[in-house]
Amino acid sequence: MIKTIIFDFGNVFINLDIEGALQHALNTFKIEALSDEMIAINSLYEQGLMSTIEFLGFYAENFPELSKEELIEVWNFMLKDFPKHRLEFLQNLKKQNTYKFILLSNTNELHINWIKENISFYEDFKSCFDAFYLSHDIHLVKPNTDIFEFVLNENTLKANTCLFIDDNEHNIKTAESMGFNTWHINPNTEDVANLIKTKSHLFD
Structure with a gap:
């Protein structure tokens, strides 16, 4: 589960x-x-x-x-738009109070500063998470195993009760090797807002 x-x-x-x-x-x-x-x-x-x-x-x-x-x-230059329906999806799922939410991102200071300045609802987004880990803050990066071990240890989690969502194949492979459930999301054809429908077998 x-x-x-x-x-x-x-x-x-x-x-x-x-x-x-x-x-x-x-x-x-x-x-x-x-x-x-x-x-x-x-x-x-x-x-x-x-x-x-x-x-x-x-x-x-x-x-x-x-x-x-x-x-x-x-x-x-790589940073583009943040569709607001994805925030609304997260907020609605959070209201169910069923799952713990963690953000785990390879993100540096310049990028997060740009996001804070250009995404008006950044603080609302951040407040949805129980833990919010950016690589430049914790000095660890995906796809190394130590960053996943850090998350498990810091939050007293078992990998098989976690779903890890990422667009990078290398990150997904590391997580799978450690026993995480995963969704290798394709940003061109898939949307995180369809999570429950796309991965329904994990939420039955």
Whole structure:
């Protein structure tokens, strides 16, 4: 029986354009691919192991022709809209008082700041959750097993009573290997608001 639902944030609630953002970055930086160093820096920043000032400083040093504002725009380009019906779905399900809600997201400081500034109902959204974990706050990232162990231990949960929802296949595979029930959501064809209908067999 499902007692806890663990939600990803991007491409579950807020829509992302990951491929478009990468292409926009490559075009802006006038490069053909991200370097190994850039990928490593991005990962450190996502884990909160590097400050926003340090992160922007790295890119400013490598691309001095771009302003701080332009660098932030490139980084935040992937963030799109947050359809309000998804908030309403969450609020309605919360009213049933049947499940514990946890948010588990690989999210960095610049992205969450953009969301706070541009999504008017962010605080209403956040208040739906019993626990709200962003990778840069807890210094752990998906798909590593330690972030899932952290959630289980912090909330005294058993994996087989949890449903984990994410759009990333690697994250789903780790969760499945640890005994979680999962929904590998396809943001192009599926909507989290249809959760109970889509995964009805888990809620019988």
